[in-house]
Amino acid sequence: MIDMLVNLYELPDSREIYEKVEQQGITLRRARAYERHIVAEWVGRHFSPKWVSEVKIAFSRQPVACFIATKDKEILGFACIETTAKGFYGPTGVGEAARGTGIGKALLFMCMEALRESGYVYGVIGGVGPREFYEKVCGATEIPNSDPGIYRDILPG
Template sequence: MSKFKGGDMIVALTNLPHYEVTNKKIKLKRAFPGDKEEILNFVHENFQANWTYEVEQSLMQSPGKCFIATEEGKLLGFACYDASAKGFFGPIGVLTSERGKNIGTLLLLRTLESMREYGYGYAIIGWVSEAEQFYRKTVSAEYIKNGEPENSIYSNLIFMK
C-alpha cells in the first residue's frame, strides 16, 4: 500500500466535452512569456510553492503550454501541460474565491484540447488525490493501475528516496 495519497489518472483526448466561456468578462488564453514573473508570483503566493517550477517550465516551451484565466486583467487561475513530463497535464489552480464558477473546468478542457491539437491521444493527470471526482466527472478520467507516486515519474523526487 502506498504511503502517499492518490496516483496518476488517464484521460482519452479523442472525445472531450464541448465548452464555452459564457461569462464574457473572463478571458481564457495561452499565457504570454512576458507575463512570466506575474504568473509565477501568482502561483507561488496562492498554490503549492513547488508548482512554480513546473509552471515556469511550461511557460518557457515553444509554443507555451500554460493557459490562464483572467478577469479585467486579474489572474484567476492557470493550467499547464508537459511540465513534469511529456504527456502530463498539470498543475492546475484556481483562486479559492473563484472556485465554483466553472473556471477550473474551462482551463482543464482548453488545456486538454491543446494537448490533443499537439498530437496526444491521451493525457496523464499526475498525482491526483483531492480532485479525483472533478476529473472523473469532467473528463471521465480513471486511475492508472500501479500509478501511485512511488511508481510514476514522481519517484524521481528527492523526498521519495
C-alpha cells in the first residue's frame, strides 16, 4: 500500500467539518493519559492488535498524540499521529455504527492540524487504504516508490 503526502499549509478550513460533527452531539478532543487503557481496549475490540500497540505509543507522547470522538461518554472513533514514525498519521478508525457521521474526516483534520502546530510542513499518511478519500478531503498526493514503505517485513500476529 502506498504512502501519501499532505501539504499542511494548504489544508482546507476545518470549521464546518467540526461543526457538522458537534451538531450531532459528538465531542472531538485529544485523549487524556488516564484514558489509555480505555482507548486501547476499544481499539483492540474494533480493530487490530497492531493498532493497540500504536495507540499505546501515542499515549506515551506529551501531549498525548491520540484524538478521540465520543458521544455520551462512549468512544466512536480515534486517530493518532507519530506512532509509526515522525510526521506520520495513523492508525485511525471509526466504529461501524458511527461511520458516515463525518468523524473520520474531523479526526483527520485534528491530526493534520496538530502536526502543523508541531512545526511540520508536510504530514505522511502511511499505508493508505482509502486513497480517494485522502485525495479529496485533504489534497493528499501519492509518494512515488512508497510501497511497501515502512511497513515492509511486518511480523505476523
